[in-house]
Amino acid sequence: MGETDAPGGLGLPPTVTACLFDLDGVITKTAVVHAAAWRETFDAFLREREGPGFRPFSPHDYDAYVDGRPRSDGVRAFLASRGITLPERPAGGNADPPGTLTVQGLGDRKNALLLAEIRAGGVEAYPGSLRYLTAVRAAGLGTAVVSSSTNCLDVLRAVGAEDRFEVRIDGVVAARRGLPGKPHPDTFLAAAAELGVAPERAAVFEDALAGMDAGRSGGFGYVVGVDRVGQAAALRAHGADTVVRDLAELERSA
Structure with a gap:
């Protein structure tokens, strides 16, 4: 058409x-703000897991696995691309603090970084x-x-x-x-x-x-x-x- x-x-x-x-x-x-928050979140996680030689989160990773998807889906898709599986959430179903090594925790860490930028007038x-x-x-x-x-x-x-x-x-x-x-x-x-x-x-x-x-x-x-x-x-x-x-x-x- x-x-x-x-x-x-x-x-x-x-x-x-x-x-x-x-x-x-x-x-x-806000896409650039989202990408920066995801990069900071995933790079910190990968550095802790794999050491200083880790492969950083890239613009390709953002476009292929994260952009446009619900937060938890993005976490799962990116981790799967690196052969990593994490628990969804802590035992008992309680919310985990941002940064906890679960799908929910990584997503919450990214969201905390994003909200800080929004509240600072970065949109x-x-x-x-x-x-x-x-x-x-x-x-x-x-x-x-x-x-x-x-x-x-x-x-x-x-x-x-x-x-x-x-x-x-x-x-x-x-x-x-x-x-x-x-x-x-x-x-x-x-x-x-x-x-x-x-x-x-x-x-x-x-x-x-x-x-x-x-x-x-x-x-x-x-x-x-x-x-x-x-x-x-x-x-x-x-x-x-x-x-x-x-x-x-x-x-x-x-």
């Missing part, structure tokens, strides 16, 4: 009536994305944010974008409803359902390969890959109908 003149010159097919946006790397510049929105959101809403299209992050609402508030979305399906909502995270399409499908739109009439906007897989497998009408890190070919291989470096390019292409 090619790009055509959608209402408002949005660079989308005219059949699209709703836009479903990932948060980190699409709306906000920004992409200006082109905010302009595009304004144009989408002015054209009368539905809007939803779909994120695996449990900090989605805090991030939106930090950049003043909370009121830009009619629907929010994030890590908190997904856990409450028992929705599997990306690369499964369930969170995007839930957002479309809340907007009252069939998947084939919704566009998905994602920067993560897991998000591309979710958009394609969910049968959505259009999938936009947002390439912030030079992985355009991989985004297309995972199902993007078009790839842009910034959402503002969609308005210019319309």
